[in-house]
């Protein structure tokens with residue numbers, strides 16, 4: 464029996480989220496059925512997961528979540544990401560955000576989206592103000608609860624300092640540690656919630672040889688360079704505990720289509736933070752070889 468997942472305040476937004484969230488980037492493709500999504504969400508609810516993250520670019524993910532969550536909408540906070548991909552509307556404009564919000568409300572079958580992220584919006588677009596203002600209008604109209612930003616590096620730094628967002632989403636993992644001495648503590652000090660994306664660093668230990676997908680390959684190369692020792696623990700547990708208990712992280716968004724993987728990570732989190740010797744060696748490895756690695760979008 465796994466204890467129900469602890470919850471944490473999402474910065475000063477007034478929302479509370481489970482330390483483990485479901486990243487729904489893996490349920491948008493043809494290999495996933497509606498029954499698979501139902502099973503995954505039923506497991507998530509049983510474990511006490513209270514936040515689900517999707518995006519306009521995750522195939523059928525929003526639509527499938529909308530259908531599956533219609534009967535249990537109250538059990539989860541819904542997070543999505545947009546700013547692009549509206550037919551006939553230029554990306555990264557006010558109208559793209561407005562139409563994106565309205566489209567997401569329809570696909571997610573809800574009256575309000577709890578967290579709405581500008582999805583890897585470039586810094587110069589943020590600075591122009593138009594898309595941020597459109598997002599704020601959606602909040603004032605009651606269509607969105609919390610305006611949020613998802614991205615990395617200089618755009619993330621700008622977003623954190625802008626005062627325009629209640630939460631940010633960024634990569635935090637064994638292979639994405641640079642942010643732990645930058646945007647994450649800065650966000651915390653300003654009262655922002657922090658959602659950790661790619662919290663297992665795309666689970667690079669699974670691959671004997673360099674994987675094909677470029678983002679996963681980069682994680683694999685970093686993982687090898689770090690040359691870490693799991694001290695006999697399973698890597699998924701080490702990686703999840705590292706990210707979930709990193710200072711400033713509110714919740715980890717585990718990307719999975721597998722109820723068993725969700726259960727495994729929830730069980731690992733019940734063990735609490737990593738032993739200080741293990742944590743120290745992971746941080747030291749980053750200091751040795753990882754300083755300056757950019758955040759992986």
Ligand SMILES: NC(=O)c1ccc[n+]([C@@H]2O[C@H](COP(=O)([O-])OP(=O)(O)OC[C@H]3O[C@@H](n4cnc5c(N)ncnc54)[C@H](OP(=O)(O)O)[C@@H]3O)[C@@H](O)[C@H]2O)c1
Pocket residue numbers: 485486487488489516517544582583613614632659660661662663664665666699716717718719720721723724725727728760
């Ligand atoms: N804003 C952005 O631009 C952005 C970018 C990337 C990700 N994200 C968010 O972050 C979420 C997670 O990111 P991600 O999927 O790229 O990375 P991740 O969570 O670090 O890794 C996911 C990968 O690990 C596998 N996995 C999950 N649990 C496992 C376990 N216990 N043992 C072994 N393998 C396991 C998954 O496969 P299985 O399906 O087989 O479990 C999947 O291939 C996304 O769903 C999304 O919500 C956002």
